[in-house]
Amino acid sequence: MNYLDCAKEYLMNTYNHLPVVFTHGKGCKVYDTSDKEYLDFTSGIGVMSLGYGNENWIKAVENQLEKIPHTSNIFLNIPVLELAKKFTELSKMSKVFFCNSGAEANEGAIKLARKYSFDKYGKGRSTIITLNKSFHGRTITTLEATGQEKFHNYFYPFTEGFKYTDVDVKSLEDTIDSTCCAIMIEAVQGEGGVNPLSKEFVNKVFEIAEKNDILVICDEVQCGIGRTGKMYGFNNYDVHPDIISTAKALGGGLPMGAVLCNEKLKDTFKYGDHGSTFGGNPVCTAGAIEVLNTISKEGFLDKVSDKGQFIKEYFKNKSSKNVVEVRGIGLMIGVEIKGESSKVQKKVLEKGLLVLTAGPNVIRLLPPLVISEEELEKGLNILYEVIESM
Template sequence: MNTSPSTTTGSITGTEWKPRFGVAMMSSLTTPKLMLERGEGCAVWDVDGNRYLDFLAGIAVNALGHAHPALVAAVSSQVATLAHVSNFFATPQQLELAERLCRISGAGERGKVLFGNSGAEAIEAAIKLARLNKGDGSRKRIIALTNSFHGRTMGSLSLTGKPALREDFLPLLGGIEHIPTTIEALEHTIDGTVAALVLEPIKGEAGVIDLPEGYLKRARELTTQHGALLILDEIQTGIGRTGAWFEYQNQGVVPDAIAVAKGIAGGVPIGALITFGDASDLFRAGQHGSTFGGNPLAAAAGNAVLEEIESAGLIQNATLRGDQLRDAIRAIDSPLIGEVRGRGLLIGVGLTEPVAAAVVDRALGLGLIINAPNESSIRIAPPLIVGDSEVAEFTDVFTRAILAQPTEAHS
């Protein structure tokens, strides 16, 4: 494994931090495998100076990688000027980011933005939006998909279609139903009693699972026909990750609202609900808000990241590098690789055996960070800045991790 001199003061090295983590941190978090200290580009270093190629990017958050000059400059300047003002006041950074999000999403002049601090908060706002779409009072149902993930707050968990995550917290919000991800189920379910359909264009936490061909277009047709909102969770798929600003743009669909977060500010916490057309008229003053939402520090970071993605051609890079990575993965001569899913730089590798965790551990031992969202899937989501050298390094290490025998010691 590559190493470099550590910049740690020496107070935390080796594994001595692990017992401290277990004492100080809530037990809902399992003890991590590494304590990371710094990053640069597509690489991070732990407290012992070991280098890792980061092909998870904070779970599709670090769009510009680590310590990108554009983000560093924007945050440094803004925190020295004005970091927070509450939602009693506006700032130029907030307004600029809202207008930028309306432009890149295609919401245009009829679009509106409601800022929060995370994807879960954006989903909470989306649930409120759905509840406001009552029509004559008959629209009371919100439909979501099985095996979906929308967050862990009580509202977003109510939408999440994973029973194992929900069962300890029942009862959750009423009026939410989960249906199988088939067009047949969609056609059977959507009617005049549905206020909204909420779904991920690609199911990220399920292992980067694509929707059936034509699903999103049929969802748009049915929701329009019955007056329901089509609300898309683009938290993981958005901000250039799939080779467009948002995945629905790849599929030629215009939603009523989208929940976004993750890649917007390159690691600075922010989330947003963006509405389109008539859906922008549903919220009235005082019905929702956030103390920190759209603060000038996070907004400045968001403007810097989005401007860099646009000016540096990183959306096009996501398509190019995603194709390279998929070709490289498919070229690995192993019966363990069953399928390669997703789009752009959101990649799911479906394994033929339930050994994803072991593969991820072997990769980590070889200096590569990837993720196993379930026992038979591997998720790969590198920064949008990834280039030829990182693709080559990934290909070498991932191939070794796939081909290694389970009993091999980590190197």
């Protein structure tokens, strides 16, 4: 049986697989079963920030794998302690809870916000406001948290207690009420079309939140860990949230998520309030330490910003007839086109380039943060040629 038939036969139909099976990768390139080379502008949806085969990351993970791959969270392990200290310091937060994915991080963030409000105000103040076009995950609760109607189907009953606002100050003011305990935002909406929030809107979120003792949760699952040229997406704005949820790039290719909180919330979770068997797994945390070591090196994130600028300049100089807008921050870029993004995705794949989509008309670029300008230019030439030929 060939690989694609095997997928059709045995995997549930949740993904529309592109017709390629990858076997290995090196740097910013991946190779399929016939050894064809592809330049990767996806990083496995924002995960492989250090690229493939990073020697320090592999050494750290292999070393930990040999020592001890797992301990229950009723015991401590060395990497989880090292990571907790490094990560909270880099994030300017007080404490962290480790988990395995973005959805799980958001579940933890939502629980934490609701517990804080319950402890202080009692029942009836548990509503979380999220933004239209947001994406927060695939569990029953995070689907409901996602501000896109198409996700609120089939799986009833969803978790109660979510309201949605447009990215608009008036809409936000109209949505807030006395039942509200938190507002959850992505500084740059990824799945929703690569939409950076405006400074005016973000400032208003924090201003209203502070006035009403409402918590701000920044979902940094996609835009965090250096993706935008800063540690977090919100660092591009002059704000600091109460809670950060993060995942994807944190583990450098291994499943890893985290919820970070500030001083106000550091004792909100008590013994038994939350947990996760694999959360803080020593192998994944050893990998995450190496990711943080790399992105916190002097000048690393400035280069990410420069490379983002390089992409924007490229399209500006070409002034393509089929490109509507190029937006985003750092190496989180959305290219809105006149045609169908999925068609472009398939066409560039044939020519050896991997890109993502974010809706019907947006090509999403999330290349490894370590990509070179030469590689960027090579991939952009392929992309431009296909967009122009449509």
